[in-house]
Amino acid sequence: MERRQQLDTADSPGRPIRSRTSNACDGCKKRKVKCDGNQPCSYCARRQRPHTCKYTAPSRIRQRRSRSVAAAPSPAGNARGPSPLHPEERRGTGSHGRDAATPSPPLSSHGRPRRSSAMMESAEDDTEVPREARLLCDAQGKLIFIGDCAPLSFFQSVRQLVNSRVGQTAFAPETSRYSVLENAPSSQQISAAPPDPPDVRAAHVSSHVASYVSATSGMLDLFDNEPRLTDNLVLWANLRDKPRNLTSAINYLILAIGCQTDDEPTSQVYFEYAKAQAFASLSDSLGVETVQAFVLVTVYMLCSCQINSSFLVFGVSVRAAYSIGVHRTEVNARFGPEIHRQRDRLWKSLRVIDLFLSTSMGRPPATSDVDCTVPYRHSSPDNDGGSDGGTFDLLNASVQILLITEGIVLEIFSRKRVSLQRTDGISLRLRQWSADWLRRLSDVVSQPCRHPRHEVAGACQVLSSYYYAVMLVSRPFLMYEVFRRLGDGPANTMASGKSKLADACIDAASLMVDPIIDLIKQGALDGRRPIIVSWLFAASLVLGLGLLSGFGRTLENHTQMSIQALEHFARTDAHARQYSLIAQSLLTTALEHLEKRELQQRLKRTETSSQLFGLIPQGGSRRTTIAASPVHQRHHQSSVLSPTGTTDSPFSALPSDRPPFLLHNHHQNMAARLSDMDSPAYLGLNDSLAVQDGTFWNMYQGTNEGDALNLFPLLDSGGAIDLAHYL
Structure with missing residues (x-):
């Protein structure tokens, strides 16, 4: 009763109405x-x-769309609501709590943003961020999520854009039957772990450890130093009866990663035994060795092109690390200076692997810096970047650039629109990282003979991550420019903020390819490099798009170099093999499109100038004259199918030492080279899954690995991105 009286009193006319302030x-x-x-x-x-x-003023500004955009809204954009912000963004900080907030616009007396001239220019420079997330179907019929920032989602957006603007034959349905996510288990692979510890030859331990250190440089740092690690493994390999514990499992995993390229059967035996021992140890008490074992299992799976399985296994190592407090440096300090450093660097290694997995697959990371106190700037690069006095600390450089990449994903790809003002803060962090590390890393890569092999490979990997971060932040602006240039509207030759960022995206891709191809030619970069291959694939797509949309014919050379690098890694990497085929298809389409466009432009000029001297006979046309020319006839005949149903290869009369992808006129042969592939099963997140019959998921059962290395059967239920709202 008293409560009712209070409510009546509050609602009485005599009480003033509560006012709300414009800004709290x-x-x-x-x-x-x-x-x-x-x-x-x-x-x-x-x-x-x-x-x-x-x-703090409201950061989001409601801007009035132009009439042309309002008249034709994007179906894809209307189907989706506003994307939820990451919890870190709602707190006003970045993922690692080190980034300054973006400046807010001034407010008027009514709390509304003032429509200044600078703000109007910023509104014109806003760019939509394509929602590129997909559901992919693997070889077993399971749906796999691939997020917006993943290179695979970027590839699908490129494919749809090229097919809609250039031609349907650019990426035909038979161009991607192999899995770009994970390899199906081979019939030759061991189905069960060996019951007894496999034999280890002590004479091979040193070379395997060196290969392991080279493969994980800039990505992992789990042990003190290479000489001590080699000595410990030699002593362990000489034991007649090896213990069945986590230490032996870690040793087997090190050897498995080290011999994965040169002796894959032995590597597989080591890995299966070590993995079984690692999972069997989960019932015991957790420790640093548990984290190390599952991190090494993750790395081995990454190098085996089992990226989705590695994503799952990595979660075990992260939870184990949280369980023992590796993410808190004050906890690590209780174990003494040496163990303190080892545990801190173990956490940094976890962050590097995690951020690569989350960025390459477009998924939320498993680790976070919300409750982390491990410093990522233990010492400045002026004293060689490490606390061990003289060693170039690639792990710090790697984790710092990947933290910036994480911020890019949160600030760019979690929003529906991105402005030049928002990219300013990101570019500042990238410039700071460049000032700290770029010169030193470039010196290592440019002079590989003066540095250890593993340091050169790690520096190249870190540099690739830096260039990929630049490509990632400018990718939406490149897509906008490509769409505008391939459209039917008039060409705009004036440079804008968007075009500058698009140029930066292409420049970063070119700069990434240069050191990689140089190291390959010098024999300093071999083995399995999952991080480099993933970023290199994105760079090849960027370069192909730049060439296609008229950013310069000089990009053809860099596109060919990226394909050459992918072909080099394709010797041991199945993903690189498919990425190379995709890049070749895009290069072929770009060259055909440029030749066609140049021919059309020349036809227009000739038809105008022919009236001066009667160059074209009356009743004829320039088109019929060109069609009757011997050059055009030879070009036409080369594209005609032979009686066997295949195109005549343009490489038959060429030197065998020249790879096919370095030839300019291999367009007609590309369809035949890609005929054994089928398009990936990409589904837009707002699309319904097509209903298939009971035999659909079994269509690839019983096929051998050579016929279907592992692909996603096509689910043709849409998934197209409508880019009309870019206009």
């Missing part, structure tokens, strides 16, 4: 309490914390 302080917003808008507000003053009372 950050503390009141966070606690969802009433704020009076004063400085400091009454709430902060009552809590005796007036220094924390700060006001």
Whole structure:
């Protein structure tokens, strides 16, 4: 009864209506309490914390769309609601809590943003971020999620854009039957772990450890140093009866990664035994060895092109690391200086692997810096970047650039629109990283004979991550420019902020390819490099798009170089093999499109100038004259199918030492080279899954590995991205 009287009194006409302030302080917003808008507000003053009372203007500005865009809204954009922000963004900080907030626009007296001229220019420079997430179907019929920032999603957007703007034959349905996610288990692979510990030859331990260190440089740092690791493994290999514990499992995993390229059957035996021992140890107490074992299992699967399985196994190592407090440096310090450093670097290694997996697959990371106190800048690069006095600390450089990449994913790809103002903060962090590391890394890569082999490979990998971060932040602007240039509207020759970022994306791809191809030619970069291969694939797509959309014919050379590098890694990497075929198809399409466009432009000029001297006979046309020319007839005949149903190869009369992908006129042969592939099963997240019959998922059962290395059967239920709202 008393409560009812209070409510009646509150609603009585004599009581004034509560007014709401136009802007509340950050503390009141966070606690969802009433704020009076004063400085400091009454709430902060009552809590005796007036220094924390700060006001932040609303960051999102509702901008009026142009009439042309409003008249033709994007179906894809209307089907989706606003994407939820990452929890770190709602707190106003980046993923690692080190980034400054983006400056907010000034407010008017009514709390609304002022429409200044600078703001109008910023509105024109806003660019939609394509929602490129997909559901892919693997060889077993399981749906796999691939997020917006993944290179595979970028490939599908490129494929749809090229097919819609250039031609349907660019990426035909038979161009991607192999799995670009994971290899199907081979019939030759061992189905069960060996019951007894496999034999290890002590004479091979040293070379295997060197290969392991080279393969994991810049990605992992789990042990003190290579000489001590080699000595420990030699002593262990000489034991007649090896113990069945995590230490032996870790040793087998090191050897498995080290001999994966040169002796894959032996590597597989080591891996199967070590993996079984690692999972069997989960019932025991967890420790650092548990984390190390599952991290090494993850790396081996990554090098075996089992990226989705590695993503799953990696979660075990992360949870084990959290369980023993590796993410807190004050906890690690209790074990003494040596163990403190080892545990800190174990956490950094986890962050590197995690951020690569999450970025390459477009999935949320398993680790976070919310409760992390491990420093990523233990020492400055001026004293060689490491705390061990003289060793170039590639792990710090790698984790720092991947943290910036994580911020790019949160600030760019978690939003529906991106502005030049938002890219300014990211570019500042990239410039700071470049000032700290780029010169030193470039010196290592440019002079491989003066540095250890593993250091050269690690520096190249870190450099590739840096260039990929630049490509990632500028990729939406490149897609906008490509769509505009391939459209039917008039060409705009004026340079804008968007075009500059598009150029930066292409430049970063070119700069990534240069050191990789140089090291390959010098024999300093071999083995399995999953990080380099993934970023190199994205660079080949960027270069192919740039060539296709008229950013310069000089990009043809860099596109060919990227294909050459992918072909080099394709000797041991099945993903690189398919990526190379995709890049070749895009290069072929780009060259055909440029030749066709140049021919059309020449026809227009000739028809105008022919009236001066009667160059074309009356009643004829320039087109019929060209069609009757011997050059055109030879070009036409080369594209005609032979009686056997295949195209005549343009490589038959050429030197065998020249790879086919370095030839300019191999367009007609590309369809035959890609005829054994089928398109990937990409589904837009707002599309319904097509209903298949009971035999659909079994269509690839019983096929051998050579026929279907592992692909996703096509689910033709749409998934196209409507880029009309870019206009």
